[in-house]
Amino acid sequence: xxxxxVQFTLNGSEKAExxxxxxxxxxxxxxxxxxxxxxxxxxxxxxxxxxxIIDGELRLSCLTLAETCGGADIRTTAGLAEGGVLHPxxxxxxxAFATQCGFCTPGxxxxxxxxxxxxxxxSREDVVEALSGNICRCTGYEPIIQAVxxxxxxxxQNAA
Amino acid sequence: MAIRxxxxxxxxxxxxxxxxxxxPTQALVHSTPTGNFMVTLSSVDLGQGMKQIMAQICAETIGxxxxxxxxxxxxxxxxxxxxxxxxxxxxHRAGNAVIQAAKEARQVMLxxxxxxxxxxxxxxxxxxxxxxxxxxxxxxxxxxxxxALSAHFKRGRSISGRGMFLIPRSYPxxxxxxxxxxxxxAHACTVAExxxxxxxxxxxxxxxxxxxxxxxxxxxKMVEQQLVGGSWMGISHALxxxxxxxxxxxxxxGTDFNQYLMPGPGDLAETEIIVLERPSADGPFGAxxxxxxxxxxxxxxxxxxxxxxxGVRIDTLPIxxxxxxxxxxxxxxx
Numbered sequence: 449x450x451x452x453x454v455q456f457t458l459n460g461s462e463k464a465e466x467x468x469x470x471x472x473x474x475x476x477x478x479x480x481x482x483x484x485x486x487x488x489x490x491x492x493x494x495x496x497x498x499x500x501i502i503d504g505e506l507r508l509s510c511l512t513l514a515e516t517c518g519g520a521d522i523r524t525t526a527g528l529a530e531g532g533v534l535h536p537x538x539x540x541x542x543x544a545f546a547t548q549c550g551f552c553t554p555g556x557x558x559x560x561x562x563x564x565x566x567x568x569x570x571s572r573e574d575v576v577e578a579l580s581g582n583i584c585r586c587t588g589y590e591p592i593i594q595a596v597x598x599x600x601x602x603x604x605q606n607a608a
Numbered sequence: 609m610a611i612r613x614x615x616x617x618x619x620x621x622x623x624x625x626x627x628x629x630x631x632p633t634q635a636l637v638h639s640t641p642t643g644n645f646m647v648t649l650s651s652v653d654l655g656q657g658m659k660q661i662m663a664q665i666c667a668e669t670i671g672x673x674x675x676x677x678x679x680x681x682x683x684x685x686x687x688x689x690x691x692x693x694x695x696x697x698x699x700h701r702a703g704n705a706v707i708q709a710a711k712e713a714r715q716v717m718l719x720x721x722x723x724x725x726x727x728x729x730x731x732x733x734x735x736x737x738x739x740x741x742x743x744x745x746x747x748x749x750x751x752x753x754x755x756a757l758s759a760h761f762k763r764g765r766s767i768s769g770r771g772m773f774l775i776p777r778s779y780p781x782x783x784x785x786x787x788x789x790x791x792x793x794a795h796a797c798t799v800a801e802x803x804x805x806x807x808x809x810x811x812x813x814x815x816x817x818x819x820x821x822x823x824x825x826x827x828x829k830m831v832e833q834q835l836v837g838g839s840w841m842g843i844s845h846a847l848x849x850x851x852x853x854x855x856x857x858x859x860x861x862g863t864d865f866n867q868y869l870m871p872g873p874g875d876l877a878e879t880e881i882i883v884l885e886r887p888s889a890d891g892p893f894g895a896x897x898x899x900x901x902x903x904x905x906x907x908x909x910x911x912x913x914x915x916x917x918x919g920v921r922i923d924t925l926p927i928x929x930x931x932x933x934x935x936x937x938x939x940x941x942x
Contacts, residue, residue: 494866545833549655576873586655588840589873591833 456520458483459527467514473507474498476514477524485526485554489583496582499555500524506562525554528561536606537561537599546595548586555582560596568607570600609807613814614917618908619797622901623790624891625697630777633697634688635705637666637713638768643738643756645670645677645713650687651702653679656899657830658698664826665703665892669710670717671734672752688770696897699826700792703892704773712769717752720759720767724750792888794896795821798842798905800877804917806936809929811914813843813877816906821884823896828883835881835902842906843877844870847926 451466458481465480474491477483477500489497491510498510501523528535537557540546547553556579563570563578570578575596584592625631636648647666653659659679667674681687690702715729721740722729725748733743734752741749759765780787801814818839825831848869853861862868887894907925915921920935 490864490866492866545829548657548833548837579873583872585870586837587833588837588876588879590836590840590876590879593873 452515454514454518456517456522458522459524465514469515471514472510473500473502473512473514473517473522474509477509477522483524483526485524487551487554489551489555494583495552495555496559497552497555499558499582501558501562504562504565506559523558523561525557528557535561536602537564537596540595540599540602541592544591544595544598546587546591552582552584552586556584556592560599563596564600564603568600569604570596572597609805612804612806612917613801614804614913614915615799615801616909616912616914616916617797617799618905618912619795620901620905620908621793621795622696622897622904624695624700624792624794624888624897625775625790626695627775627778627787627789631691631697631701631775633690633701633705633773635702635709635771636688636768637670637706637709637771638766639713639717639752639756639759641756641760643672643676643752643754645672645710647677647679647706647709648687649679649681649702649706650684650690651681651698652684652693653681654693656693656698656834657827658693658702660830661699661826662702662706665706666710668893669707670714671736671740672738673736676738676752696794696899696901698897698899699895700888700891700897701773701775703826703895704890705771707771707892708773709769709771712771713767714769716759716765716767716769717755720763720765721750721755723763724755724758791890792823792896794823794898794901796901796905798839798909800843800906800909800913802910802913802917804914804932806918806932809932809936811847811910811927811929811932813847813910813913815878815880816843816909817880817882818902818905819882819884820898820902821886822898822901823888823891824885824894825883825898826893826895831883831898832881834898835883836879838900838902839879839881839906840871840876841903843910845903845925846907846910847871847928850926 452469453466455464467476486500486509487497489495493508493511500509502520537560559578559582575593639645662679663674663677666677718729718732732740738752739749759767778788797819799817803812820835888896920939922931
């Protein structure tokens with residue numbers, strides 16, 4: 449099959465790759481570019497483990513074709529830490545013990561980031577709604593909800 | 609037709625590990641040239657936190673900070689034998705094996721330090737910060753870093769230890785069938801409050817209050833994390849999980865995990881967790897297995913709460929709306 453060139457920005461860095469037509473963004477990120485933070489859970493858009501942020505929107509990278517991402521600004525959990533300092537959401541997931549096996553965690557953090565970018569002081573219901581597309585099978589969700597609320601509080605304290 | 613409320617209680621004893629043909633786990637500990645300690649296991653960390661707990665146990669036994677210990681659980685072909693991480697046995701079995709291995713390694717470490725300090729090994733103690741010192745004379749000390757360098761490059765010693773923990777096979781008595789399936793039991797009790805819609809058969813779990821007796825909590829936050837998730841899984845077992853279809857035709861059954869549903873973040877019961885610590889006699893630092901038992905008491909508690917709410921006994925899991933409606937129908941016809 450013919451390969452197609454695709455160029456986008458990943459976590460602030462320009463990326464250019466040739467991918468086979470029909471390659472999902474998930475596979476392009478993991479297998480071509482080497483960013484394994486988005487996880488392949490169900491590969492059919494129901495578990496949320498592959499979630500990434502494309503141009504500010506939460507997207508399922510397993511249902512997104514890489515060739516449709518030309519010129520896009522793509523953000524993944526791998527790009528959140530700055531200079532070795534964890535992002536407040538990553539810090540909060542650690543502090544709240546919101547991860548066990550860890551497979552859902554990058555997707556959860558992406559979903560939470562889009563929420564906090566738009567709603568810096570979310571209610572519990574806002575958090576539940578934002579995470580409702582992401583499946584976790586270890587934690588019982590409560591520690592994850594608490595982590596997102598903790599990150600929101602940390603952000604608002606830093607802003608104040 | 610109405611929403612009916614009920615409350616149920618259940619208590620469990622749960623064995624730590626199992627006993628079929630004997631239940632062994634082995635561990636090896638050795639120091640690197642710079643005085644870090646490697647623990648080699650075949651016991652696998654599935655996300656339950658085994659590496660952290662084994663690092664704590666090894667560090668506590670040798671007398672070094674936890675971050676000086678590296679846990680290698682990578683390869684069941686090449687590592688020392690472990691039956692596996694199941695039956696809530698990991699902390700108990702592997703932990704005991706690690707203690708034995710770490711004690712042997714600590715003894716060699718103290719012997720090397722004794723040679724360097726020209727004292728008797730029995731007069732030495734660790735300070736927990738990476739140094740070995742003479743009891744009562746802490747100014748006479750040597751870092752474990754230097755001890756390891758000496759062992760490796762000067763004295764030709766291997767600071768290492770072998771550990772083995774075996775629960776021997778228990779044979780049933782021929783006359784009575786009595787046997788000892790486990791040496792160590794965790795305990796739990798749950799009170800669940802539910803609402804049952806007697807028109808739709810739907811059950812909503814409002815609250816679960818759990819008390820868990822788990823021996824000593826070696827890492828209290830990780831124990832809490834396990835218990836919160838386990839309590840949720842118990843409710844999931846009670847009300848949701850099955851590979852069979854909820855309705856008779858197999859075509860309506862789930863075909864993959866996307867249709868094997870568990871309660872989502874919007875379906876959570878208000879959950880309370882209380883931990884009681886009664887150190888076990890044969891556990892590492894008194895630990896028992898808190899792994900699986902925490903997902904058990906919610907199931908009978910929810911079933912009892914459903915009975916309290918609408919007066920029907922559902923004895924098949926999961927407690928689906930259909931099963932409740934059929935039971936209510938039978939009760940009315942009764």
